[in-house]
Amino acid sequence: MGPHRAAPQGDDDSMSKRHSDNTDAADRPGSGQRQLRVGESIRHALSEILMRGDLHDPAIAGASITVTEVRMSPDLRNATVFVCPLGGGDAGQILGGLRRASSYLSGNVTRMARLRFAPRLHFEADRSFDQAARISDLLSDEPEPDESDDER
Numbered sequence: 001m002g003p004h005r006a007a008p009q010g011d012d013d014s015m016s017k018r019h020s021d022n023t024d025a026a027d028r029p030g031s032g033q034r035q036l037r038v039g040e041s042i043r044h045a046l047s048e049i050l051m052r053g054d055l056h057d058p059a060i061a062g063a064s065i066t067v068t069e070v071r072m073s074p075d076l077r078n079a080t081v082f083v084c085p086l087g088g089g090d091a092g093q094i095l096g097g098l099r100r101a102s103s104y105l106s107g108n109v110t111r112m113a114r115l116r117f118a119p120r121l122h123f124e125a126d127r128s129f130d131q132a133a134r135i136s137d138l139l140s141d142e143p144e145p146d147e148s149d150d151e152r
Contacts, residue, residue: 039070042079042119045112046070049105059097063089068126072119079119082126091125098123 046067055061064086071080085094098105102121110118 035072035074035076038076038113038115039072039079041113041115042072042081042109043067043070045109046081046105048112049108054108055097055101055104057097057101059093060101063087063094065089065094065098066126068128076115077117077119078122080122080124082124082128084126084129095123095125 049055050060050065050067053061066084066086067081068084069082071082072078081098083094083098085091102123106118106121109115109121
């Protein structure tokens with residue numbers, strides 16, 4: 001074993017720059033694309049399972065559920081699944097049923113999507129449709145023209 005070399009002495013900026021060059025997985029080229037691809041695979045697998053009616057939980061039996069998006073963590077171990085009940089179903093009950101069945105769903109999704117690891121599924125209600133409708137309503141409500149504008 002040779003003598004230990006001393007680290008090059010530099011100003012504090014060079015040290016912080018050296019440490020800031022370490023990027024996490026989300027910043028690496030190509031990993032974002034992989035997250036999207038795996039998320040889409042999981043979305044399709046979940047949609048198929050829900051469409052077949054494999055779940056026998058009373059909260060979700062017979063409910064029409066749309067899986068709108070799946071966001072994967074950079075390590076592909078966690079997935080946030082956004083769902084939207086169709087036909088005015090109770091989102092709280094449906095989310096409860098999906099959360100109770102998450103381990104069953106995770107195992108089936110892993111097999112169907114041919115994943116190396118079973119991701120932990122976290123279910124959330126998709127509020128984007130509600131927000132889009134609200135924005136549309138706000139934009140469609142035109143203000144009443146003032147009488148003072150007509151006089152000009």
